[in-house]
Amino acid sequence: MTFQIQAVTIYGKQPGQMRTVPFKTGALNIVTGDSRRGKSALLTIIDYCLASSDYPVKAGKVRDYVSTYAVTLTKPGQQLFVARRAPEDKAVSTVMCVLTQAPGTPPPALEDLRFTTPGDVAKDLLSSFCGIDSTVRVPAVGKNALIAPSIRHALFFCFQAQNEVANPDVLFHSQGEDWRPNTIRGVLPYFLGAVDREQALLQNKLRNLRRDLADNEAVIAVSADLTPASGQAQALLSEAVEVGLLPPQTGELTADLILRHLRNAMVHGELRPNLPDTDPLAALNTRRTELRRLFSQSRAQIADLKMALAENNEFNDQAIEQRARLTSLGLLNRDEDASGHNRCPVCDSTVPSANDTIAGLTRDLAHLDSDLQAIGSDTPAIRRLLVHHESRLQELRSELARNQDQIQELTTAMRTIQQEPDDLRRSAIVQGRISLYLDTAAQHTAAPRVLDRREELREQIAQLEGQLSGSTQDERLTSFLSLINQEIKEKAQALDLDFADSPIRLDTIRLTVVADTLDGPVQLKNMGSAENHLGYHVSTLLSLHEWFTRHQSPVPRVLLLDQPSQVYFPAEATGEEDLQTNDRTHLLNIFETLHRTLQQLDGRMQIIVMEHADLDDPAFSQHVVERWRYGNDSALVPSSWMDPAES
Known part of the structure; x- marks a missing residue:
């Protein structure tokens, strides 16, 4: 079982300043308000407290007046309180406060917090609280690396920021950042439940064996270059023949045979006439x-x-x-x-x-x-x-x-000996070079030899490949996606989206939604209307979360949407009077779809929407938990924190 969000808490920079925003679990929570009242900061605060590597909270009043952020996470019988200081001097805080609490315990005061948990340890604790298996490794598509799924990867499917919720070019949170698409492709099968743990272990073992084989081949290749059969040995043999220390050699020359010839050149070498017609x-x-x-x-x-x-x-x-x-x-x-x-x-x-x-x-x-x-x-x-x-x-x-x-050695040697007019002097120079080489080769022979494990590793690789040849992971993933696609289509039809009567599928390679029409596939980015973009984002994320919930996937049971109504009216609008009748109907349909999904999941999932609109309709108003407007002097950061007289 994984968690939902019970509350977000902020602590001011002055003593005693503390503000908590509670949320209902298993329900739709709408925070509505005017611009610049702190609605969008809720998503970034939660992101920051869930072990983000950077500081996503945007510049403004929240940064100016908040010293510490916290989030309360809850699941049946357990509660976790996570707090993190705001960065000082632009350096992101690397330590956090992670407290296990009894269910229902309120957030503690700032002076009671102890920031002693390193960021990587906190991420592991949060991943464990989320139910993620720490032993699983999955490949990052397109990269020669393995990934240990964590809470950070699960959040790809939980957040939709204001610039993402209706974006035709990205479907998942952070998809537009470098390397994130490959990571999303790598972890999605795991969170969908398509990764068999035993097969994942075998896949990891196979990759390690292939890497060991490549390393062993590289070491052996380097060692082979340093053995007595190296290019230098062969070049010295050619020099010895050139100056008359040895007769011309024929047949295959092995390493041991070359060494014997070189030793003979030292012991029994005598001048013989040069052969001018040979050119080594x-x-x-x-x-x-x-x-x-x-x-x-x-x-x-x-x-x-x-x-x-x-x-x-x-x-x-x-x-x-x-x-x-x-x-x-x-x-x-x-x-x-x-x-x-x-x-x-x-x-x-x-x-x-x-x-x-x-x-x-x-x-x-x-x-x-x-x-x-x-x-x-x-x-x-x-x-x-x-x-x-x-x-x-x-x-x-x-x-x-x-x-x-050989070429370099022979060229250097010939340049040297050709400067000597005396054949005896030439012979002596070559013998001196052979003597130095034989001493070096003797030292190398005495050194520990590289163990050749190539055949052993190849046999193990072949055995594992045979075991994995019948892997059903791809078939399982295809089957799961087929079922999820049916849910996406049903929700698209309920939202009256374009192309909803065609087969709809989630493309896990391009990370988008595709409608298979009679005229060919149509990707989300090619579908006209921002309403379609928003609708397919909502349909896809809801369908995925239904799957996650019903199959006990280790993904937080929470979906955060930041201002979906932006599709229907400009950001500076103040309420429903700015919406045309048709737009109002479509927007209410979005919230009815969200609520209907939660009812079907019977409280096992939570949705938090940060919204500019404030519609006077039960489909919307009954789910509002906070109203942050200038008229009621309410916001995430209380105005008293900004009043010098109150500090």
Whole structure:
């Protein structure tokens, strides 16, 4: 069970100044008032107290006269009081006050608060109070990182600020900030309940093994460059042949064989006539050209495989979605004995070719199943080829590095020995370089060798991939979204929104709402009218919270909406007299939809609306808990806090 908000409390900068705004749990709470009375600050205060990393409270009277913010969180049998000081000298406070209280306990006085809980610890405590599993890790889509879901991630689905509630370009809170879309995509399956804990653990283990394999391959590649078979050893062998210390070498030269030849050059080396027709440097350059060609070819093959893998994944996602739509029609279970009635399975009206239609849709479903099976068998093979070519690319990269070492070593040595007119002196110089290298190689051989775990890790990776090949997480997510989409559509129809008669779906990739019309998909940003934007925001968030509530998801049971009426009349308006009859009806319909959803959830969810309008209609007025207007001298920050005579 997760929490709702019982109260917001602010403490002034003068002794004894304290103001509490209470809220009803399990109900619709409307705070209405004039501009600049502190309504929007409620959302930012709650955000700040729930372990925000920055200071979201906007400049103004609240910042000027408030020293400390607090929020009281409640759930059955438990209550948590969280307080946080306002920043001093623009530095956000990193410590908080977190108190466990008996239910119904009022907020304590400022002098009784002790700010000793570090911010990261407070975030963990709040996440635990919210019911979030601290052991779960989910991938951040588009980033090579894992995320531990926290209270901060749950708030994406709980807040709608004034610039978000009817924004056609963003659907969730903070979606417009850097990296937030990837994070939202990563945590949404967890909060919807599509992430199986055991499968999540296996996925995390698989990612760790892949990282260990990459690290082990990199260490081995570096170690291989330093072994006696390095480019320097081969270059010294070429120098020894060049000055006549060794005869020309043929056949495959292993690391041990090169070392033996170099030792022979030191012990038994004697001058032999140079062979003017041999050019080891030209041979190295030719080999380098061939290595570069192979390297480019391997990179191109990897790019093609990655593209094929991405296309497979994209097709698989689309096919699963289409399969879910076909399956949801219930055609697969249709009674064969009733097929002669020629009725539409959707609307039950008489259709001359109903059997043909059903047969065609069934064939489409069978084709989709066949395609999904084919894609499922192709994908592991593509991954294995990708691993093979990436391993080959690493080998080519190491060989290119050794080749470059040989060229540099040989070029330097030839420049040195060619300055010596005496063959004996040239031979002595090369022997000295070989002696230094052999001493270094001996020290390296004595050092601990790198443990080659590549085969072991590859076997473990293959085993885990086999275990996860039958993962149902994607199918579960598709199924859940299909049910949520039905709720969004029903609410859109109740709000009389455009496109509500078309199939409506929540696009978790683009993080928007899409209507699938006969002319193609229409995203929220392409739907005209701010009323549609507001309506689909409300429909989507309410549908998600219904799902969260009914499936015990660890998301706070509270939805905050800041000024939804802005769609219908300008911010400077003062009340319902500024609303046209049609606009007034539509606005009341929004609040009736909010209240109806809460009734269906039987008090298990809370909605707080900060509103400029103040309508004289029971659908609105019976839910008003605060009126902050200049006429009654009421606001979030009492006017007495700003009166010097009262300080």
